Amino acid sequence: MKDAVDRLTPLGLMVLALLAEGDMHPYEMIRLLRLRRDDRIVPVTNGTMYHTVARLERAGLVAEVGVDRDGNRPERTTYSVTDAGTAAVGEWVRRELARVDRPTEFRVALAEAHNLERGEAIDLLRIRRGALADAHRALADGHRLAQHKGVPAQYLLEVDRDEAMLGAELAWLDDLLARIAHPDFLWGPDHEPTERYLAQRKAARQ
Amino acid sequence: MKDAVDRLTPLGLMVLALLAEGDMHPYEMIRLLRLRRDDRIVPVTNGTMYHTVARLERAGLVAEVGVDRDGNRPERTTYSVTDAGTAAVGEWVRRELARVDRPTEFRVALAEAHNLERGEAIDLLRIRRGALADAHRALADGHRLAQHKGVPAQYLLEVDRDEAMLGAELAWLDDLLARIAHPDFLWGPDHEPTERYLAQRKAARQ
DNA sequence: AGGTGTATAGTCCATGTGGACTAATCGACT
DNA sequence: AGTCGATTAGTCCACATGGACTATACACCT
Numbered sequence: 430m431k432d433a434v435d436r437l438t439p440l441g442l443m444v445l446a447l448l449a450e451g452d453m454h455p456y457e458m459i460r461l462l463r464l465r466r467d468d469r470i471v472p473v474t475n476g477t478m479y480h481t482v483a484r485l486e487r488a489g490l491v492a493e494v495g496v497d498r499d500g501n502r503p504e505r506t507t508y509s510v511t512d513a514g515t516a517a518v519g520e521w522v523r524r525e526l527a528r529v530d531r532p533t534e535f536r537v538a539l540a541e542a543h544n545l546e547r548g549e550a551i552d553l554l555r556i557r558r559g560a561l562a563d564a565h566r567a568l569a570d571g572h573r574l575a576q577h578k579g580v581p582a583q584y585l586l587e588v589d590r591d592e593a594m595l596g597a598e599l600a601w602l603d604d605l606l607a608r609i610a611h612p613d614f615l616w617g618p619d620h621e622p623t624e625r626y627l628a629q630r631k632a633a634r635q
Numbered sequence: 636m637k638d639a640v641d642r643l644t645p646l647g648l649m650v651l652a653l654l655a656e657g658d659m660h661p662y663e664m665i666r667l668l669r670l671r672r673d674d675r676i677v678p679v680t681n682g683t684m685y686h687t688v689a690r691l692e693r694a695g696l697v698a699e700v701g702v703d704r705d706g707n708r709p710e711r712t713t714y715s716v717t718d719a720g721t722a723a724v725g726e727w728v729r730r731e732l733a734r735v736d737r738p739t740e741f742r743v744a745l746a747e748a749h750n751l752e753r754g755e756a757i758d759l760l761r762i763r764r765g766a767l768a769d770a771h772r773a774l775a776d777g778h779r780l781a782q783h784k785g786v787p788a789q790y791l792l793e794v795d796r797d798e799a800m801l802g803a804e805l806a807w808l809d810d811l812l813a814r815i816a817h818p819d820f821l822w823g824p825d826h827e828p829t830e831r832y833l834a835q836r837k838a839a840r841q
Numbered sequence: 842a843g844g845t846g847t848a849t850a851g852t853c854c855a856t857g858t859g860g861a862c863t864a865a866t867c868g869a870c871t
Numbered sequence: 872a873g874t875c876g877a878t879t880a881g882t883c884c885a886c887a888t889g890g891a892c893t894a895t896a897c898a899c900c901t
Contacts, residue, residue: 432874435754456850466777469797474889479851481887505850540793567784581821582814588748590807591675597803601796608788643858662880682860686880687857711880 433488433513434520439471439537440481445518446541447491448510450495455482456505470536471599482508504583516545526553547616551609558602565595639694640726641820645677645743648669652698652747655717658700661688664710676742688714696720732759735766753822757815762792771801784835811818 437445447458455478462473485491486508494509525531525538535557538627542550559595582589608614643651645691653664661684668679691697692714699713728751731737731744748756778794788795814820 436886454850459850470793472889475851476853476889476891477887484887536796537795538795542792543789564838583820583822584751584812586748587676587742588746589811590742590804593807594800594803597800597807599802601799605792605795613791618788642856653848660880665880678859679880682859682861683857684881 433490434524435515436484436488437483437521437595439492439533440477440535441485442471442521442541443471444478444481444485444520445468445510445514446544448491448508449515449518449544452507452509454505454507467540470533470540483614485514490517508563517549523549523553526550527556529557529561529564543616547609551606554602554606554609558599558606560603561595561599565592565599567593639696640723640730640748642690642694643723643727644687645739646679646683646689647696648724648727648743648747649673649677650684650687650691652728652750654697654714655721655724655750658713658715660713661685662710665690673746676739676746691720694721706776710756729755729759732756732765733762735763735770753815757812760808760815764805764812767801767805767808771798771805774798774801 442457443462443476447453447461453461459473459475460477462468462471467473482491490511490513491508492511493506494505496504496509518541522538522541525534526528526542526545528535545553568588570583572592575585575588576582609616649668650664653659653667659667664682665679665681668674670676673679675834681688686759688697692699694720696717697714698717699712703713724747728747730745731740732748732751734741751759753809775798776792778798780792782788782795
């Protein structure tokens with residue numbers, strides 16, 4: 430029996446996270462994602478967005494809440510996230526935040542990590558830190574072994590880069606963990622009610 | 636009029652590059668890619684591999700060179716790369732090595748950069764270096780601006796990471812360019828005939 | 842008044858992907 | 872001798888993606 434969370438694509442999760450900020454129609458989500466440059470992480474195209482929302486509806490994670498029409502333009506169907514949808518966000522983020530395979534999933538989970546409690550996020554990132562260190566060591570060992578066996582460096586350019594990138598991610602993660610664990614680092618819904626997001630939504634809705 | 640090179644997927648290009656080492660059947664390619672851990676870059680599944688090879692054949696980039704059968708096992712269809720296929724590898728790598736969008740395409744291009752002349756590879760990587768620096772600056776500016784506008788840091792975790800990663804890639808690229816431009820760095824087909832690859836192929840063919 | 846361009850909101854379809862499945866062979870255990 | 876599991880080589884299909892397309896409305900020229 431496949432869980433609905435297993436079928437969640439990165440864009441599917443971003444949609445659920447957006448709807449947590451308020452009801453929206455798909456086109457507004459497209460605009461908002463582009464405005465926030467979240468299309469750095471996940472490509473956002475019309476076809477995929479509408480298809481994704483339809484899938485989420487079939488899975489019961491979002492629900493239609495109204496259709497309105499502005500002049501003679503196409504109808505706009507507004508959606509709302511369900512309780513199951515909200516739960517799915519937490520479950521998905523918890524699962525992906527610690528994994529080191531699936532880089533894009535991790536970037537989405539990181540962007541939505543604020544949906545978790547601070548302590549939980551830290552725990553998951555520490556697990557990730559360990560897995561990342563293992564992967565880094567394994568790749569470095571393989572690299573050295575290949576060099577030792579006489580494989581010319583020109584064939585190992587990508588391995589070299591991968592190793593450098595893994596090292597950089599480790600360094601960044603250690604730095605982040607230090608910052609995030611410090612009580613001066615704001616966390617949770619106990620801060621100013623995100624005026625910027627409201628302004629963005631207004632701009633996206635216009 | 637769409638060029639066949641435009642339709643080349645990362646796996647498609649890896650297949651062409653593999654066939655440059657010698658004729659093979661699809662299953663051997665799967666084994667060889669996994670053995671070399673190239674599935675770090677591109678996911679390798681049965682369905683995708685056979686589909687990809689079929690597409691390459693329709694495009695005239697590879698050609699069937701024989702079907703053999705071992706006992707009562709399924710038939711093995713062996714393929715060979717065509718002249719158009721060899722040309723496509725160069726064209727594709729030249730195009731992708733300089734681009735900063737499309738990260739997976741770049742990793743494949745880097746892994747196959749040895750198909751280019753040293754000077755050409757260096758020129759393309761220098762172009763990439765410039766584009767990467769621009770992207771890094773733009774992202775850092777956006778990050779600072781958001782912070783200045785009062786967006787809490789917990790919402791900017793992914794931007795922070797992206798910025799760190801871009802910086803790390805720039806540093807790595809500068810280092811690589813320095814190493815690669817040095818005459819001590821071996822380049823080109825003028826070295827020992829890759830015994831390791833032959834051994835790997837034997838293992839993959841078994 | 843007419844033409845050009847772009848934003849809005851969405852549909853549709855050709856490709857590409859990846860997991861499930863088949864069916865035969867081989868090795869290892871018991 | 873029998874069975875369990877893994878490997879080999881490949882097919883098949885459900886689903887996801889993204890680009891092309893539609894049709895209306897608004898803005899800017901000239």
